[in-house]
Amino acid sequence: MDEELITDWFDAYADDIYRFLIYYMSTTDVEDIVQEVFIKAIDRYDSFKGNSSPKTWLISIARNLAIDEARKRKRKDWRKLIKTYEYKTEASPEEDQLVTETRTQIHQAISTLKQDYRDVVILRGIEEMTVAETANILKWPDTKVRVTFHRALKALKTKIEEGGYELQ
Amino acid sequence: MNYNDEELQKELKKLKSSHSLNPQSKESMKTAIQKQAKKKRARSKLKRSAIWFSTAAALMIGAGLLFNTLNSSQSVMPFEDHNQTEYNDTSEEQKEIPAESGEDEGTEESTAPMSDPETAQSLTVNEEGTETGTIMLEGMEEETTFTNYTLEPYGIKYQLTELFSSYDVNNQTVTHYNDANSVSMKLEVVEDANLDDVVSEVQSEYSDVASETGTPAETPPGEENPFRGVGQHFSQSPQGYYIYQIDENVLVIQYEYPLEAGDGMGPRLLALRESLTH
Numbered sequence: 001m002d003e004e005l006i007t008d009w010f011d012a013y014a015d016d017i018y019r020f021l022i023y024y025m026s027t028t029d030v031e032d033i034v035q036e037v038f039i040k041a042i043d044r045y046d047s048f049k050g051n052s053s054p055k056t057w058l059i060s061i062a063r064n065l066a067i068d069e070a071r072k073r074k075r076k077d078w079r080k081l082i083k084t085y086e087y088k089t090e091a092s093p094e095e096d097q098l099v100t101e102t103r104t105q106i107h108q109a110i111s112t113l114k115q116d117y118r119d120v121v122i123l124r125g126i127e128e129m130t131v132a133e134t135a136n137i138l139k140w141p142d143t144k145v146r147v148t149f150h151r152a153l154k155a156l157k158t159k160i161e162e163g164g165y166e167l168q
Numbered sequence: 169m170n171y172n173d174e175e176l177q178k179e180l181k182k183l184k185s186s187h188s189l190n191p192q193s194k195e196s197m198k199t200a201i202q203k204q205a206k207k208k209r210a211r212s213k214l215k216r217s218a219i220w221f222s223t224a225a226a227l228m229i230g231a232g233l234l235f236n237t238l239n240s241s242q243s244v245m246p247f248e249d250h251n252q253t254e255y256n257d258t259s260e261e262q263k264e265i266p267a268e269s270g271e272d273e274g275t276e277e278s279t280a281p282m283s284d285p286e287t288a289q290s291l292t293v294n295e296e297g298t299e300t301g302t303i304m305l306e307g308m309e310e311e312t313t314f315t316n317y318t319l320e321p322y323g324i325k326y327q328l329t330e331l332f333s334s335y336d337v338n339n340q341t342v343t344h345y346n347d348a349n350s351v352s353m354k355l356e357v358v359e360d361a362n363l364d365d366v367v368s369e370v371q372s373e374y375s376d377v378a379s380e381t382g383t384p385a386e387t388p389p390g391e392e393n394p395f396r397g398v399g400q401h402f403s404q405s406p407q408g409y410y411i412y413q414i415d416e417n418v419l420v421i422q423y424e425y426p427l428e429a430g431d432g433m434g435p436r437l438l439a440l441r442e443s444l445t446h
Contacts, residue, residue: 001205001208001209002205002209003202003205003206003209006201006202006205007198007201007202010197010198010201011198014189014194014197015187015188015189018187018188018189019184019185019187019188022185022187023183023185028187031189031190031193031197034189034197035197035200035201038197038201038204039200039201039204042201042204042205042208043208102179103179103182103183106179106180106183107183121180125176125177125180125181125183126180126181126183126184127184128181128184150173153173153176153177156176157176160176
């Protein structure tokens with residue numbers, strides 16, 4: 001893999017990978033993993049067939065690294081993560097506080113989902129990837145993506161209800 | 169509280185952040201990634217070169233081995249090896265070929281029936297005293313002294329006139345000669361040999377003078393002595409041989425003398441032949 005190509009990919013997808021890792025790791029402290037994703041991509045470029053887009057391939061690498069990293073990082077500071085979001089609303093401080101609490105709980109609920117559900121919720125629900133893209137990253141058939149996403153949402157709702165939080 | 173899927177999905181979409189990497193971090197990451205790509209490319213190049221060189225080396229070694237195999241299977245064996253092979257493959261009679269004479273095949277063949285100094289029993293000559301007898305010289309009896317000899321360990325007995333009183337033993341040959349060393353008589357025992365084979369070999373030693381006479385003459389047992397013998401005389405440069413089968417061994421007598429001594433040599437040689445016993 002030449003330097004030019006990886007530089008192009010980095011310019012195009014670094015922020016996408018960064019955001020995906022933030023959702024997946026529930027922290028903004030993922031810059032090292034972003035760099036590692038691209039270094040892995042250089043090393044594994046021979047296995048890239050070009051059947052999928054570079055972005056989905058890079059995200060599949062990021063996901064694997066994130067799973068490994070998540071095992072190492074036990075502690076998650078949800079509030080810290082939510083505070084990094086920039087809200088451009090004209091809502092009152094009380095309303096903002098409620099939104100922050102809700103989103104923190106959703107993040108917390110997502111993190112308690114089993115791996116398959118978490119994957120598909122982040123990719124389909126937050127990242128808004130297509131079924132095909134998600135299927136490519138997770139190496140699942142399209143139907144599995146659809147069915148698993150449906151089940152994941154149901155499980156997430158249950159988790160949120162158990163937490164006693166209300167969606168706005 | 170119940171939420172439908174649409175509401176939940178809306179909430180999930182709201183979680184999508186607009187986070188982006190810090191430009192400074194991004195640049196340093198890009199530099200690190202480019203370095204990695206460069207390093208990887210160099211490693212790949214090195215790996216490809218190593219594979220290419222190892223393949224080339226393997227091909228060269230293979231070609232070398234193939235060439236050597238073909239070359240060794242097609243080339244003529246060195247003489248020593250060739251000789252060795254023949255020696256190993258031949259029948260028992262060729263075991264008598266002396267190993268040390270292998271340098272010259274012609275020499276080896278001429279001496280093949282002769283005793284192998286390595287394996288033959290050491291020849292010794294025992295003087296068994298003298299006795300007086302007569303020989304016919306120019307039609308007249310002449311009294312002369314004979315010395316009795318025994319070739320050991322073969323127990324072959326013979327007599328020679330006092331003319332040949334001096335002798336040397338060298339390897340398997342005893343050479344009698346006169347004081348002037350102009351007349352000589354060589355006796356040699358070839359162990360476990362066949363008369364005809366030895367005759368053939370000895371005859372070849374006289375190839376340069378053999379054309380002047382006919383074939384070797386055979387003397388049946390009991391005519392001159394108890395043994396079957398073959399002899400031939402070459403008169404131009406007087407010399408010749410007598411060869412006898414004595415049990416499993418063969419006795420070879422070779423003589424040579426100057427032309428002027430010819431009158432007295434015939435009776436002396438006859439006396440020698442007639443004296444042979446075992």
